[in-house]
Amino acid sequence: MSAAERGTPRTRRLAAFIERRAGLVVLVTLAFAIVAGLGASRLRIDQRLRKLLPDHFPSVSGMDRVAERLGNQSxxxxxxxxxxxxxxxxxxxxxxxxxxxxxxxxxxxxxxxxAFFERHALLYADIDDLLDLRRRVIERIYEETRTAAYGDLSLLDEGDEAGAGEAGEAGEAGAGSSALGLDEEEIRRRYGLDEGxxxxxxxxxxxxxxxxxxxxxxxxxxxxxxxxxxxxxxxxxxxxxxxxxxxxxxxxxGSFVQHGQRVAQLRGDVIGGTAAAMAALLLSIAIYFRSARAVLLVLGPLLVAGVGALGFAWLVYDVLNLVSAFIFAVLLGLGIDFAIHVLARYRDERARGHRRPTALAVTLATTGRSTLAGGAGTGLAFGALTIADFQGFAQFGVVASFGLVLAMITALVVMPAALVLSERWRPWAPPAPRPAAARSWGRLGRPVMVAVTILAVVGAGVAIYGGLHASALEFEYDFRAMGPRQEQDAEQAAEHQVTYRDAIGRAQTVAPA
Missing domain, CATH: 3.30.70 (Alpha-Beta Plaits)
Structure with missing residues (x-):
């Protein structure tokens, strides 16, 4: 018999183990979820852009040494x-x-x-002024050397000699003039030394x-x-x-206050995004399976996988960066496919008349194998991110790969075990396929194919247009632009208002902090 009729020897053994040890599998999963949940509860979100940069970069290691020596600078x-x-x-x-x-x-x-800055104002001279001073010193040295060694003879050409002569005349001038031709009053005016x-x-x-x-x-x-x-x-x-x-x-x-506000806002965004993902998943599962039991069977193991990934992140990293903060919602969206495909195939096999162990074996041998292949491909794509220097991608790749493995395990082992226990408590009789549905599809088949063709053509056109204009896409290097839109609008509005920055100075940087 083929795998589609009886399953393979391995899947039959796995189905038999799940049938015998379903309670043990569920208990171990619950214990794992509790331990992982304790770790996940200690996980923090660090929105500092420094956490996105690799530790071995010289600029980053230098910044870390400064922070270790000077402490907090916010x-x-x-x-x-x-x-x-x-x-x-x-x-x-x-x-x-x-x-x-x-x-x-x-x-x-x-x-x-x-007082210090007024006494040492020239320590903060502009580079152009320093270069001009250097030129004057060199010319003065030439002039002093010529005068001491050759008297009226000159080592300079006519242009330099004229400049040196001016410097010499300035050196012989009265009070208020410098030997280098620098006027003290001009210096004080230029650097605002007399301003209150x-x-x-x-x-x-x-x-x-x-x-x-x-x-x-x-x-x-x-x-x-x-x-x-x-x-x-x-x-x-x-x-x-x-x-x-x-x-x-x-x-x-200040940044110290803003950081706490942004972390609280980011945490709210993470919770809101995860809740929205959960609501969408609940709705899609309920519509597809039309069963409350299916919702619990799909989402329960999937939540365990998500919590396990967060616990793993706490164990390895202790904190999540800006990119990895939404990993839970991402894993929910990726992992739900595995559970839906497996449960749908099991339901179909039961509708064909197979008993529970046989239906599980066939499901694992067919849909389970394709699920593993698809999950492995996605896992490899995430695994490729782990070698990136940009730690936002690297951390996301590690946590997502681990979470994806957990999602496959829970879909192929934990969910069938929970299914066995639920059927022991109350048998689940999936509805038999309705012939009317096939007739309805026959009537709607042509319009649907026309719509699909139109969408495919439009999609191909959009893809071609995007490919031709991809070179015009630019990266945003101003890290302030990563903040909330209302915060950016408030900053722009503050440019025309008197704020605390006018009192302390409006110097800003787009470098990560």
């Missing part, structure tokens, strides 16, 4: 806004005094000292004041970040901004 900015500068300064002094010696802050800074600098981080004539604070831990420690932010908000409320000015508004800003 600051909290407390913006104090009101129509009165005096009220802002008074509240800032009170807040700075309250935060002095805070155990979770390395320092807090309300006032800044410009506020000792505060302020903007809009003092109507906005900022206090800077640096936490001792990084923002990736979400529990620490939440506790510190809550403590700061409570401290601000205790000082009572309204007591200083009725219109005073005090808010927390």
């Amino acid at each position: 600051d909290i900015y407390v913006s104090i806004a009101s129509p009165s500068r005096e009220a802002n300064v008074a509240f800032g002094d009170a807040l700075a005094q309250a935060l002095e010696g805070h155990p979770d802050l390395r320092w807090s800074l309300l006032r800044r000292d410009y 600098h506020s000792e505060y981080f302020e903007a809009d004539e003092g109507r906005l004041l900022v206090l800077k604070a640096r936490p001792i831990e990084e923002s990736t420690d979400l529990e620490f970040a939440r506790r510190l932010q809550s403590d700061l908000e409570q401290t601000i409320a205790t000082i009572d901004p309204a007591g200083f000015h009725a219109d005073m508004a005090v808010e927390l800003h």
Whole structure:
């Protein structure tokens, strides 16, 4: 007999084992799910773009050494806004005094000292000014050497001699001139040394004041970040901004605060996306099988595979990066095919009159084999990602490959075991095929084929168009563009408003943090 009629010897042995040990298989699966669930519950999402970069890159390892030496470099900015500068300064002094010696802050800074920068302003000279100074020094050396060695004779050509002569005349000028032809007043004007600098981080004539604070831990420690932010908000409320000015508004800003907000938002997106995937799967299974039992048989083992993949990710990586954060929803979408095909084939074999062990053996020998082949191909595609330097792809490939293996095992072993137990409790009699359905398909066959042909032609046209214009596709290197759309809109709107960045400086970078 062929495998389609009785199965192969191996599948018959596997079906017999599942029939005898169905309870044991389900118990072991439940124990695995509990252990994996405990690990998955400890899994965190780290949305820092640093986690997407390979550790062995020199720039990344250098950044890690700096972070290890200097510690956290993300600051909290407390913006104090009101129509009165005096009220802002008074509240800032009170807040700075309250935060002095805070155990979770390395320092807090309300006032800044410009004395060092005023004394050493030329350390921060522009490159063009430095090159000009270098040229003047070289010319002065030539002139001094010529004068000392040759008197009125010159080693320079006419153009250089004229420049050196000017430098020499400048060297003999009165007070206020440099031997190199540099005017001190011009230097002070160029670098703003005579301009008055506020000792505060302020903007809009003092109507906005900022206090800077640096936490001792990084923002990736979400529990620490939440506790510190809550403590700061409570401290601000205790000082009572309204007591200083009725219109005073005090808010927390900065990457430290934004990271916690983005992680919470990303976590919500992951949960929402997974819930949407679950709802779509429930609906599709219910429509196809028209059975609540089928929904449980398909989704139960699949959820175990997803939880197992998350537990594996916690064991290997401890955290998920931005790319791998949606791995659970992806595995649900990929793994459900295995279970649906296997259960549908089992239902058809039972409808043909096979007893349960024979139906399982035939299903595993036919659909099970094709399921393994398809899963192996998908697994190899994910496995190819594991060699990528970009850790977003590498981590996703490892976790997805492991989850795909679990999905195949649960579809071919765990789901049949659960099916055996459910039939022992209450036999499942799949509906026999209806002849009317074949007649309906015969009537609809031609229109459906026409629609399929049209879709194929349109799809081919779109594919050709995309291939011809693929070279025009560009990568987005500005990592700020990866944030939520409303956050980008808010940043663009803030460009025309006075914000805390105007008080501390608007310098930005598109490099990963």
